[in-house]
Amino acid sequence: MNDKKSALFVQPGVAASHDGMQATTRRKFVRRKKKxxxxxxxxxxxxxxxxxxxxxxxxxxxxxxxxxxxxxxxxxxxxxxYTGNSIRIGITGVPGAGKSTFIETFGKMLCDEGHKVAVLAIDPSSSVTGGSILGDKTRMEELSREKNAFIRPSPSAGTLGGVHRKTRETMLLCEAAGYDIILIETVGVGQSETAVRNMVDFFLLLVLTGAGDELQGMKKGIMELADGILVHKADGDNLRNAKKTAMEYKQILHLLQPATPGWTTRTLTASSYEKTGFDKVFKTLDDFKETALENHVWNERRNSQTTDWFRQMILDKLVDDFYATAGRKDTVASLEQEILKGNLTVAQGIETLFKP
Structure with a gap:
């Protein structure tokens, strides 16, 4: 519209040789130097x-x-x-049992007595995003300030038992750095937690009062793996119930196979709030190590764990290499659909997948 009196007239813009932005130099691609x-x-x-x-x-x-x-x-x-000079302790428990609180209180006590404590806290990764919070240093604020303590949160990344696949190697590095007590906190409780049993010397299960109620939601297998069962939060009005619960677990354990040959699984009570019972926990660890060394179980178990680790790494490597092949994931997805539609049996799908 050229009529300047019209409401539809558009005023011509100001001519300019550039858009007002300053010219920038193009960054050159620099190959990352080899570390x-x-x-x-x-x-x-x-x-x-x-x-x-x-x-x-x-x-x-x-x-x-x-x-x-x-x-x-x-x-x-x-x-x-320089590795192997520690006692490796796995700690698991029912939700709300206070694993992190127990570890912080116990860890501080050990540091005060001259020990060097490494805490490898397994942080659950999201099954959707793969991300994790890694907030264990926040939950163990006091212990993280101890000069003889080292806390390393590690994402589980979906690994069986919530144990990060590199946790074993991290444990060895901590031993080489002089940490004589390694505490591994795992995610939740369940049959998959057998993974942590295969990398520690002593396996501690934290529970709350009311053994009968808990056992309904706890698989028997997890109790058969425990070298010690600790009834946590045994303080105040809950102390009496905690002692009763410990006795109930002790009776139940008589019906189960011991987790370690020559060792009777012990039931204990402790309170992180009142800082009581931890001396008995440490005494139990001492007694366990002495018994395991006398029975030659200590070295036999560690050797067995190392060979199991090697074999598991073989399986992991095979799976990684399998999916690394171009188009392999799409082929698997296609075969899965054929199996679900009933066009192939599972065995036929496998034969098709690995056909030369």
């Missing part, structure tokens, strides 16, 4: 208890980067001669 490590210095620092160096070493092992994996494994190999 290098002074292994001798790294080993010396970790052996000296440098927590920053230890954390960086664990990050290398957890990395999905190929170069990082190679460096991490070489560092771990050099530290292997």
């Amino acid at each position: 290098e490590i002074d292994f001798d210095a790294a080993v010396a620092d970790i052996r000296a208890g440098d927590r920053i160096r230890l954390a960086k070493a664990i990050t290398l092992l957890e990395s999905s980067n190929t170069d990082d994996k190679v460096l991490g494994q070489e560092l771990l190999k050099r530290l292997l001669p």
Whole structure:
């Protein structure tokens, strides 16, 4: 519309040679330099208890980067001669049993007595996003300030039993750094928690008062794995019920196979609020180690755990390589649909998938 008196007339704009934005130089692509490590210095620092160096070493092992994996494994190999000098304790429990609170109180007591404590807290990853909160340092604020404590939250990433696939290697690094007590907190409770049993010396199950009610929601298998059952929050008006619950568990344990040959699973009570019962927990750990060494179970179990770990890694590697093949995931998805439609049996699907 050219009529300037019309309401539809559009005023011409101001001519300009540019859009008002300053010109920027184009960034050149720079290839990432290959990471290098002074292994001798790294080993010396970790052996000296440098927590920053230890954390960086664990990050290398957890990395999905190929170069990082190679460096991490070489560092771990050099530290292997300094591992194995700790007692490894797995801690699981029913929801609300206060696992993190127990670990913080127990860990502080151990630090006060001159021990070095490493807490490997398994953090549940979301099955939808794959993300995790990693908030264990927040929940164990006081323990995280202890100079003789090291807390490493680690995402479970969907691994069986909530145990991160690198937790075993992290445990070895902590031992090389001089931590003589390793506490592994697992996610929830259930039959899948047998995964943590296969990497620790002593397995502790935390429960609450009311054994009969709890057993309805707890699989018998988890109790058969426990070397100790601790009734937590045994304080105030709940103390009497806690002692009664401990007796009920003790009676139940007589009907189950012991988790460790030559050792009778003990039932204990403790309160993180009143800080009571922890001396008996530590005495139980001492007695357990002495008994296991006398019966030669200690070394036999650790050797068995290492070979089981090796075999599990073989399976993991086969699965990773299988899905790494181009188009393999789409083929699996297509065969799954054929099986669900009834066009193929499961066995026929497998034969089709692996047909040369």
